[in-house]
Amino acid sequence: MSLVHSPVLMFLVSIIAGFIGAMSGMGGGIVLIPALTLVGIPIKHAIAISIVSVIATSSGAASAYVRDGVTNLKIGMFLEMFTIVGAIVGAAVTIASGDAFLFIAFGLVLLFSWGTLFVRKHSDDHYDRPSDRITEWLEHHGSYHDYAAGKTITYRGRRAWLGGPCMFGAGFIAGLLGIGAGALKVLILDLAMGLPPKVSTTTSNLIIGVTALAGTSVYIAAGYVDPGLAAPVILGVVPGALIGTRLLRRLSNLAIRNFFLVVLFLLGIEMLLRGFGLFGG
């Protein structure tokens, strides 16, 4: 197993992965791991490097979202209790697993997350409905100013009792595969907990950083984190994601985004095929 790779190559691969991750809305890790395995990094090392870089991309983005006052800190901090335990368990399972299982799991999660991009979330003008007692007790409510709509939106969360345990699952996937698993988290916040889309995406982002840290700690303890490889990856993914996010906001033509969605779909298939030993190594 040769881990000697050019940091310049790692940097270039990562900047592209961060860019595609942001442009497609899927997150850096989900592109990074297939890309790293394609340049010859063993999948467990790729997962470990990716989850370290997820802390950076998540924290950087969360900083801006939290300052804008859209992220709901209480909902995030409540759900973190579940995701971090899930991430620790997930990372431990990865360390004990064979590579084929990880390729297949990765392919399936990638394709599932890909599918969720097309499920347009429920759009609801009545986010301020009375909630259940547990959710009320947990103080899962808030408001934010929506500049596009030009109004302040007040909302109340729902079904925290369902959202919490589901988040254990999202954390498990994040720890298992070294990704943010943002698509799953947003799905839970949106469908189970009934939050407005902007609150879902930004709160999911906040949770991702702490969840990735829990996973990272297990990978570090197991000796899978190579700082010499992680450094150029982090230095690549962060600006890649920044450029991608900025460009996405200005882009009126969705053709480029659709192109990246096709690329992601193919990456998912490729990971599955490798898991079944039908493609590559």
Place this chain on the structure above:
Amino acid sequence: MNASSPPRPQNLHAPTDKEEVDERRMELMVSYLLLAGVVLSIASLLLGLVLDWVHHGTLRLVYLIKGVNYFQFFVHDIAAFAGPHVWASRTFVNLGIALLMFTPFFRVVASVVFFALEERNIKYTFFTFFVAAVLSYSLFLR
């Protein structure tokens, strides 16, 4: 429709009561902590790679962190700054990774303190304390 739209308010949440003021203060604290952590970490990683390149004329920094827990790793790295290898590229790359991991951890610990002392919210003090405790446990793994 109002023809002349009002200018964007500077403060997104015009604070009306204690809870909102607390919330806004917490948001700003979390936001700046995260930003500072990521910026310092990236600067350190970049400096480490530049030093590696200066020392060796190439970038080939490959090693694994093994057999230490995070806190030992962090302390060991800080200690390296007092040693003879201050300008070793590894010192800065390690510091970058350590700072990056410390960023969300510190955010959680700061939240515990904030909920306990500022907002005096027992529920959320307990929740964030639980998160901080599990993270501390996982960071002690080796």
